[in-house]
Amino acid sequence: MEYEGICHKMRTALGETVETDRGTLAASVEYHLVLGSFDCPLTSSIGQEIELEWTGRIFCLSCGTKTPKSYSQGHCYKCLISKASCDMCMMKPETCHFHLGTCREPDWALDVCFQPHIVYLANSSAPKVGITRITQMPTRWLDQGATQALPIMQVNSRKLSGLVEVLLAQDIADKTDWRALLKGAADPIDLIAIRDQLIEKHRVELDQLQQESPHELVMLSDERIREFSYPVSHYPAKVTAHNFDKKPVIHGKLNGIKGQYLLLDTGVLNLRKFGGYELKVRV
Incomplete structure (x- = not known):
């Protein structure tokens, strides 16, 4: 064929x-x-x-x-410098500049960046923290080759999810080692225990984010671990x-x-x- x-x-x-x-x-x-x-x-x-x-x-x-x-x-140079989806804030959501009026495509941002996002823990080659739009579960995890995933928070904007990710990334990786990913299936880990440790350690900072953005950050304490076999x-x-x-x-x-x-x-x-x-x- x-x-x-x-x-x-x-x-x-x-x-x-x-x-x-x-x-x-x-x-x-x-x-x-x-x-x-x-x-x-x-x-x-x-x-x-x-x-x-x-x-x-x-x-x-x-x-x-x-x-x-x-x-x-997959973009040409013209789209690279003009599309909001190619802006650096897509890689580093905490640098969102929508509020400054400098977003390349404000309407696109409203449809994408100001939609519910999930902060999650995953296990690809080792435990990591990540973010994705709620509509991209489980696609994001599968694209990363995660064998385990656990949603831990839901927020109302991409920027807020990025701020949480940066906070938690002080103690856990936010990137996947692609070579380790392809050498075998990751050993199972207790993502719930890791979640509880991270939240407890950063309780003060998370409470402050919740106070600054009331009703926009919700802890997901009842979620179960998802497991994927490839x-x-x-x-x-x-x-x-x-x-x-x-x-x-x-x-x-x-x-x-x-x-x-x-x-x-x-x-x-x-x-x-x-x-x-x-x-x-x-x-």
């Missing part, structure tokens, strides 16, 4: 969710390859040979213009990354999928990194 189109990040979905004897909620992860409007189940291809060829062309995922280089996971037959002994810019044709046996990575017996490929690249994919 051969497919061709503009690469987007893989689409994820959960299988049936079941309650474990530990009281957690567990589900398997399924993947779909997305090339433009084409959407193909990919999980069933585990164990098969796959070849991905970059045609040499890149198109902006926002405006569709052909571009010599991809910025910010379609991986076996993990690589050594993690070597493929790059279309250096090698336009990549092939190998598909041993698994985790996060946005294809785990081939010849190396790993982060498809999200190459958003906008025109690919031919042969399975």
Whole structure:
């Protein structure tokens, strides 16, 4: 089978969710390859040979213009400097400048940044804190390859979620070690205990944020840990990354999928990194 189109990040979905004897909620992860409007189940291809060829062309995922280089996971330079979704405050929400009247796209911000957000703990390669819009659960966790996740707070804006994240990141990582992520499944950890320790340690600062933003920060004390299992037959002994810019044709046996990575017996490929690249994919 051969497919061709503009690469987007893989689409994820959960299988049936079941309650474990530990009281957690567990589900398997399924993947779909997305090339433009084409959407193909990919999980069933585990164990098969796959070849991905970059045609040499890149198109902006926002405006569709052909571009010599991809910025910010699939944008042309014009969109990079004009789109609010490419602004630094998306990476560092605590630096939001909407209140200063300098937001690139105020209407977009109202639809995205001023919507309910979740502050969560996750376990990908080690415990970490993160944020996401409430509508992006569990997609955000699956894109990060998390094997466990626990929502701990709900807030009413992206900036407030960023302030909480920065506060908690003093004691816990806010980034994922992608190499460790791809070396195997993370050992289970007690995210509830970590949540309680973090909240207790930062009680004064969190109370102050609640006073400054009444009714905008809610503790989620009754949430249960979610557990995710990924379609991986076996993990690589050594993690070597493929790059279309250096090698336009990549092939190998598909041993698994985790996060946005294809785990081939010849190396790993982060498809999200190459958003906008025109690919031919042969399975």
